[in-house]
Amino acid sequence: MAVTVVDTVARQEDVSPVKLPWHVRRPLLALVTRRGLAGIVTLFVVSIIIFVATEVLPGNAAYAVLGHTTSPAHLHLLEKQLGLDKGIFDQYGSWLSGLFTGHLGHSLASGQGVWRLVEPQLVNSAQLVLIAGVVGTIIGVAAGAIAALRKDGWFDHVTSVVALAVTALPEFVVAIALITLFATLVSHVLPAVSIVPPGTFAWDHPKVLVLPVATLVIVIVPYTLRMMRASMIEALESDYVEMARLKGVKSWRIVLFHALPNSIAPTIQVIGLNFLYLAGGIVIVENVFNYPGIGQGLINAVSNRDIPVIQFMVILLAAFYVVVNIVTDVIALLATPRRRIAR
Numbered sequence: 001m002a003v004t005v006v007d008t009v010a011r012q013e014d015v016s017p018v019k020l021p022w023h024v025r026r027p028l029l030a031l032v033t034r035r036g037l038a039g040i041v042t043l044f045v046v047s048i049i050i051f052v053a054t055e056v057l058p059g060n061a062a063y064a065v066l067g068h069t070t071s072p073a074h075l076h077l078l079e080k081q082l083g084l085d086k087g088i089f090d091q092y093g094s095w096l097s098g099l100f101t102g103h104l105g106h107s108l109a110s111g112q113g114v115w116r117l118v119e120p121q122l123v124n125s126a127q128l129v130l131i132a133g134v135v136g137t138i139i140g141v142a143a144g145a146i147a148a149l150r151k152d153g154w155f156d157h158v159t160s161v162v163a164l165a166v167t168a169l170p171e172f173v174v175a176i177a178l179i180t181l182f183a184t185l186v187s188h189v190l191p192a193v194s195i196v197p198p199g200t201f202a203w204d205h206p207k208v209l210v211l212p213v214a215t216l217v218i219v220i221v222p223y224t225l226r227m228m229r230a231s232m233i234e235a236l237e238s239d240y241v242e243m244a245r246l247k248g249v250k251s252w253r254i255v256l257f258h259a260l261p262n263s264i265a266p267t268i269q270v271i272g273l274n275f276l277y278l279a280g281g282i283v284i285v286e287n288v289f290n291y292p293g294i295g296q297g298l299i300n301a302v303s304n305r306d307i308p309v310i311q312f313m314v315i316l317l318a319a320f321y322v323v324v325n326i327v328t329d330v331i332a333l334l335a336t337p338r339r340r341i342a343r
Helices: 005-014 027-055 061-066 072-082 088-101 114-149 154-167 171-182 207-236 239-246 251-289 294-303 307-334
Strands: none
Touching: 027 088, 027 307, 088 307, 114 154, 114 207, 114 251, 114 294, 114 307, 154 207, 171 207, 171 251, 207 251, 239 251, 251 294, 251 307, 294 307
16 A cells, blocks of 8 residues: 555654653753752751750850859849840741841950951962862872873882871871971971951962961862872773874874763862862861961851851852862863754
8 A cells, every 4th residue: 555645644653752851851950950949958957966966065055154263143134135135946836037138247255246357268268179179189180180191100119108108197187298298397488377467359469378378288189189180090991082092193192082071071070079179178287387267266166156147158168069069069060062962
């Protein structure tokens, strides 16, 4: 039986293309939406934990401010001013609404507004984390790529041994070693402590940044180096690189346009973890160098039982963790084209 034009058109209309779900067609938007919602839930849970943890500490904030010799009347008056006479749910609601409206309260130790007290410390720490993260990433990626290109050579062996040794050293050991070499016993080219005068920021005194940044860079470089080396070796031994070599493609083009783009994606995850590590590592490093950042501020707030400052700093660090995780996943997805193809 002859097939008519009408039958052919009917069959084409019956075979309609399968419409993929939106999260398959738009993986980047789906990733940001999913991780953003998870981040909001995480921050909400963290805020509850922070608030409850500070509330169950022995004593209360009013007693810590006024001291042992205060009278009950003064203690009750300050508790009322701080809202400590309310129920825990009312206190949590007031604190949470203050986070969204910008009314963060006042420091119990100094009487300053929490944001006014934390802002310069936050700026100083952001400089430290950003500079150390960028410098450490550049050195780690470059050294890892060179070690992979010279696999089993002297550079590869030396960097592998040094990286393994550095990963076993705590931050304070690296910091003390640098202070000994560049600030005290061996030479005096850099300041041993990173004191920043009040009213100024760390960028106004570049020398105070050198040793803290060097400490953090030395600590994070081995992780980036080792991951980059392993990923690059795997890429260089792949079939598509072998095919490019057989076609006569120049070595530098193979490295830059074939091996490097395919080995950078897993390294991005390690870079993100390094930035998360820096957010916690600065607490120790800032304490060693007496650097006026959020790490030292958090230690002082805990010592003084300055609850409003503690709560804000911890929720700030938690938000940083959430944002960095989302940004890292987005960059890793952008760096891997095959993960963005609808399947």
